[in-house]
Amino acid sequence: xxxxxLLRDVRRLDPVAALDDRVDVLLEDGVIRRAGRGAGxxxxxxxxxxxxxxxxxxxxxxxxDLHVHFREPGEEHxxxxxxxxxxxxxxxxxxxxxxxxxxxxxxxRAITEMMxxxxxxxxxxxxxxxxxxxxxxxxxxxxxxxxxxxxxxxxISDDGRCVTNSLVMRxxxxxxxxxxxxxxxxxxxxxxxxxxxxxxxxxxxxxxxRGWPRTAEDIIIARDCILAEAARARYHVAHLSTxxxxxxxxxxxxxxxxxxxxxxxxxxxxTDEAIAEGFGxxxxxxxxxxxxxxxDVAALRRALADGTIDAIATDHAPHHATDKEVEFSxxxxxxxxxxxxxxxxxxxxxxxxxxxxxxxxxxxxxxxxVVGIDVPRAIEGARADLVLIExxxxxxxxxxxxxxxxxxxxxLGREVRGAVDATFVGGRLVHVRxxxxxxxxxxxx
Amino acid sequence: xxxxxxxxxxxRPFRHKHLLGIEGLSRExxxxxxxxxxxxxxxxxSERPKEASLRGRTVVNLFFEASTRTRTxxxxxxxxxxxxxxxxxxxxxSVTKGETLIDTVKNLDAMRVDAMVxxxxxSGAPHLVARVxxxxxxxxxxxxxGDGLHEHPTQALLDARTIREATGRRDDFSGLVVAIxxxxxxxxxxxxxxxxxxTLGAEVRLCAPATLLPPGVExxxxxxxxxxxxxxxxxxxxxxxxxxxxxLRVQRERLAGVFLSSTREYSRxxxxxxxxxALAKPGALVLHPGxxxxxxxxxxxxxxxxxxxxxxxxENGVAVRMAILHLLAGLxx
Numbered sequence: 001x002x003x004x005x006l007l008r009d010v011r012r013l014d015p016v017a018a019l020d021d022r023v024d025v026l027l028e029d030g031v032i033r034r035a036g037r038g039a040g041x042x043x044x045x046x047x048x049x050x051x052x053x054x055x056x057x058x059x060x061x062x063x064x065d066l067h068v069h070f071r072e073p074g075e076e077h078x079x080x081x082x083x084x085x086x087x088x089x090x091x092x093x094x095x096x097x098x099x100x101x102x103x104x105x106x107x108x109r110a111i112t113e114m115m116x117x118x119x120x121x122x123x124x125x126x127x128x129x130x131x132x133x134x135x136x137x138x139x140x141x142x143x144x145x146x147x148x149x150x151x152x153x154x155x156i157s158d159d160g161r162c163v164t165n166s167l168v169m170r171x172x173x174x175x176x177x178x179x180x181x182x183x184x185x186x187x188x189x190x191x192x193x194x195x196x197x198x199x200x201x202x203x204x205x206x207x208x209x210r211g212w213p214r215t216a217e218d219i220i221i222a223r224d225c226i227l228a229e230a231a232r233a234r235y236h237v238a239h240l241s242t243x244x245x246x247x248x249x250x251x252x253x254x255x256x257x258x259x260x261x262x263x264x265x266x267x268x269x270x271t272d273e274a275i276a277e278g279f280g281x282x283x284x285x286x287x288x289x290x291x292x293x294x295x296d297v298a299a300l301r302r303a304l305a306d307g308t309i310d311a312i313a314t315d316h317a318p319h320h321a322t323d324k325e326v327e328f329s330x331x332x333x334x335x336x337x338x339x340x341x342x343x344x345x346x347x348x349x350x351x352x353x354x355x356x357x358x359x360x361x362x363x364x365x366x367x368x369x370v371v372g373i374d375v376p377r378a379i380e381g382a383r384a385d386l387v388l389i390e391x392x393x394x395x396x397x398x399x400x401x402x403x404x405x406x407x408x409x410x411x412l413g414r415e416v417r418g419a420v421d422a423t424f425v426g427g428r429l430v431h432v433r434x435x436x437x438x439x440x441x442x443x444x445x
Numbered sequence: 446x447x448x449x450x451x452x453x454x455x456x457r458p459f460r461h462k463h464l465l466g467i468e469g470l471s472r473e474x475x476x477x478x479x480x481x482x483x484x485x486x487x488x489x490x491s492e493r494p495k496e497a498s499l500r501g502r503t504v505v506n507l508f509f510e511a512s513t514r515t516r517t518x519x520x521x522x523x524x525x526x527x528x529x530x531x532x533x534x535x536x537x538x539s540v541t542k543g544e545t546l547i548d549t550v551k552n553l554d555a556m557r558v559d560a561m562v563x564x565x566x567x568s569g570a571p572h573l574v575a576r577v578x579x580x581x582x583x584x585x586x587x588x589x590x591g592d593g594l595h596e597h598p599t600q601a602l603l604d605a606r607t608i609r610e611a612t613g614r615r616d617d618f619s620g621l622v623v624a625i626x627x628x629x630x631x632x633x634x635x636x637x638x639x640x641x642x643x644t645l646g647a648e649v650r651l652c653a654p655a656t657l658l659p660p661g662v663e664x665x666x667x668x669x670x671x672x673x674x675x676x677x678x679x680x681x682x683x684x685x686x687x688x689x690x691x692x693l694r695v696q697r698e699r700l701a702g703v704f705l706s707s708t709r710e711y712s713r714x715x716x717x718x719x720x721x722x723a724l725a726k727p728g729a730l731v732l733h734p735g736x737x738x739x740x741x742x743x744x745x746x747x748x749x750x751x752x753x754x755x756x757x758x759x760e761n762g763v764a765v766r767m768a769i770l771h772l773l774a775g776l777x778x
Contacts, residue, residue: 200660202660202661202664204660205636205659205662205665206468206661206664206665207568207569208568208569208593208594208595208596209568209569209594209595210594211659211660279573279576280572281569281573322545325545325547326545326546326547326573327546327569327570328568328569328573329567329593330567
């Protein structure tokens, strides 16, 4: 028998309904039973109702991440599905989409089914696999997209590799449209990035590192928009990193093409200068696509604020120390992001660059619509996939407190303001922050 | 105990523990290194050149990339100062070897080494080594002998010493024009020289075909440096009125493909001939970090000509490396 949880006096936001109000919220039987001013007054003291004083903390729809790498199967020493999902709920995510570049690649139904089963066993955030576009991510033969979809895949992507062959991309878009599955592209013309270690610019010149030019990303997006228009297919661009990419997506949307786009926290917060700090050659800052320049960061922030970019996605990419404590050119690209995404991005809200409502949209309805999964809501009757945020709590990002198996992030040691106090999935309390108020001892399962 | 009459070893400590690049060195730091080289230079020509500055100190030459000139120069410099120099050569990266660079370095550090001279194909490898050693509390100094496409600080210092000796300009290069021409994109020599020469006040013209000129070379000039670094497309323009023509080696494999079309055309458009050299100031110096592709970036006659200071560069390399080893490993407590 489920017990009810009453969250009293929370600041509730629901971007879809444009709600931003102070209410009491009652969670019961996995749904939001009631939400309203004073809605909980008559329930306080009733048996079976556990009361959490919200004291103005924020109650938001749970977050959705379109882009994580959980390394299972194949590299479970970096992350597995259970540890990845623990990191997800610690960051307020109730649903995550796991990329296909596992070992072996998620290019057949059996792997997708295994991932879904592992996700269910973990019973934390909801896991939605993304299948490969091509077998083995080799960019040649299409996968069995209907099979992957039936097993639970919500999109297809060769992420980590770009589908560079125009014919293969054309057919992938057409074939995926047949089954109403979006194609997510890692936009990188590999011919232009061979051997590249970082963004091509003054910093790469100074550090003597081989450059990954903006053109390599922009060319693929421009081509793909043309192909997506002709194929009338759903096309999504992963991890936008350049000012040109933001412009191309805006233009394509303006022409009515079914294109969507995501941006990572690190591309919104860091530039290539971060690589050169300290002794320099900070492999924690090596990501693909690379960190770019201040003008790109500014363009991406604008594009996120004006709706050109639909979603924030972490591209959570766990790596072991042996992949990062090496020469820069030998280091694997990627950084983890799930647990620190929202605390880091709240800075942009405080500086006024990003309206809070827009941030929440890009973490919830924005990404959910890209892959067609249920949009988390914070309204009466909705499934209780929610996150409770203490906006004033400060904490230091530290190795020891990360739930992920990996700690590859340049933000270690950073003091942040705003913490995820609790995460609810289907009404179940699946994460409580150590040090949060009034949540310890609460249980409804 | 000096073995050369009237000779004094420099005694002022250097303020940096490592020499990872020219970037980060002040004008004073650079001049201190050059003056230490001036002081030590007599040892390179004396009859019995052994000096005891590095007696009991162990210098390891850790070369992950083939090199004859630089490795020999460091070895001779260390031995002239009385050090036990050990050469460790390894082709192939740490990854293919199976042992990581960090493990290799930690093993050497456990043998109580005083300085590691590192050449590595990866930009930033000496920086990684220095960070790991510092984090471990090691006293070992790290000297960059060329890392990837990044820096080759001892080369820039020996070039500066060569320019000082030949021009008589001691501590101020303002008004001096240095053309550096060739494969700037892949050249650590160009980067280190652009930083050093602009710090001393020179105008540096980096000249390459557009395929071999990286973006933003102007920013190689440190913010507070009095000199200038600029990109120049054509060799004739770079040489116009120059005091120094520094030609960079162009690797054979780049002479055909997508960077360049042919040896013939490269030599015709970017090679230094006597005719082109005449565009520079009379008596302008010709430098080359070696090894030379004769007839490609440099005509035979120019390489052997009266204006060439290429062998002086090699000689100066020993003095400069003695100075660095003395300051970083010899003077250290």
